[in-house]
Amino acid sequence: MIKLAERVQTLTPSTTLAITAKANELKAQGVDIIGLGAGEPDYNTPENIIEAAYRSMKEGKTKYTPAGGLPALKEAIINKLERDQGLAYKPNEIMVGIGAKHVLYTLFQVLLNEGDEVIIPIPYWVSYPEQVKLAEGVPVYIEATAGQQYKITPQQLKEAITERTKAVIINSPSNPTGMIYSKEELQELAEVCREKDILIVSDEIYEKLIYGDTVHTSIAELSEDAKNRTIIINGVSKSHSMTGWRIGYAAGDSALIKAMTDLASHSTSNPTTTSQYAAIEAYNGTQDAVEEMRQAFESRLETIFPKVEAIPGFTVIRPQGAFYLLPDVAEAAEKTGYSSVDEFVEGLLTEANVAVIPGSGFGAPSTIRLSYATSLEALTEAVERIHKFVTSKWKE
Incomplete structure (x- = not known):
């Protein structure tokens, strides 16, 4: 039997990848999952950059x-x-x-x-x-x-x-x-x-x-x-x-x-x-696409932040950069009958069909991470699902 090196046996599996894998599995089964776990922009690489890469290959720079x-x-x-x-x-x-x-x-x-x-x-x-x-x-x-x-x-x-x-x-x-x-x-x-x-x-x-x-x-x-x-x-x-x-x-x-x-x-x-x-x-090259993308993220933040802030049991600080929200949802998890935020996240995925990242992977177990690096339509629908999920299960 192969014995692994001790250094890798101490590693904590990626929570992000685990949630993403389960979300993809549900999608493959035909479930309408909205993923808010993305750690990457939803835009394609700017055309001038793609062209420069293609040109370098054609010129033999390989x-x-x-x-x-x-x-x-x-x-x-x-x-x-x-x-x-x-x-x-x-x-x-x-x-x-x-x-x-x-x-x-x-x-x-x-x-x-x-x-x-x-x-x-x-x-x-x-x-x-x-x-x-x-x-x-x-x-x-x-x-x-x-x-x-x-x-x-x-x-x-x-x-x-x-x-x-x-x-x-x-x-x-x-x-x-x-x-x-x-x-x-x-x-x-x-x-x-x-x-x-x-x-x-x-x-x-x-x-x-x-x-x-x-x-x-x-x-x-x-x-x-x-x-x-x-x-x-x-x-x-x-x-x-x-x-x-x-x-x-x-x-x-x-x-x-x-x-x-x-x-x-x-x-x-x-x-x-x-x-x-x-x-x-x-x-x-030109930085126009960089600014265009930044403006789009800012616009999404302006729209989605008050909607997340309005979800019962969610406490969220307005971010100044990147494309994530990190609401504390400990109260929401408790009031909806979950013993931990990780379990609450599981419920959001399997019942509300929304994939988010539990904050336990970031050392903040009372939080979840929501990425707004996706379309405004998908963001709005996802937050509405979360809101409905929380209010339907809320128990005083």
Whole structure:
């Protein structure tokens, strides 16, 4: 009998994938399921990007590239960081990988030794703790409550740091909360990191999807010290609707970038060549489609937020970015006869035919995550089903 490595036996299965699989199974049986679990834009990749990819293939650009990415793509990323954040990087401070997720995985593999701690705010993106554990690190959690707008405080960060702390993860805009740290909040967190001499992993994958008067600030912008201790993680998946192309990048300390590149050379050889040429066009070409998509998400948020807020037993904070709502539904679950939110989610799927993601996968078990990366018609119908489901089962 095959004995698996201990490192994989500690992994928590993806709640998102489990719900999606069950929803797809019901759909295959002919059930009219509306899925609100999507972690990707519902738009196709912009035409100019597709054309650039096709053109590169026709020109014979289908061979290996440098392990850390094409020089032209690195230059496009450098220009993007200068244009959007006013940050200056050199090619040896950029590593391109197979999506931001794999870039993060590679980062933790080269950064952490056994027992090293990484501070992870709750709610968190599902893969952060698992990737830290796979690198033999230890996730250390800080709960950012709804009263804090789901953002950690400098005091919380200070109290969580020990002699084993290697880094803290800042995800802004956040998956799953949609909240964004202000420049002032980031300055206070950066000062704690300076005092305690720890690294900052700044996940900025949703930076282009922000709403209202909110402004996205990268923590690396704040000072030379903040830039030197920050590893920016970003990519084209969310901003340019390119989830399947799998292109992400890291920007930061050259020694760390070299180690990540060396590891990639033995694990992936290089990011997919065609996808890299597509990403060059994504960053160098017109950004009209990016803004069009952002406006569509904002319009959906304006329409759907008050409808979700009106569901009995739902308490929800208006997100500032990304494309998720994270309502606390503990009261709704209790009043409708469920012993947990996970069971409530199961009921929504099998009885109301709406698939949502339980917050337990994000470290927030009293919540659910609703994605509005789907049509307004589907969103409206789904929320109406949820509302009807709750009111029909409500017991005082």
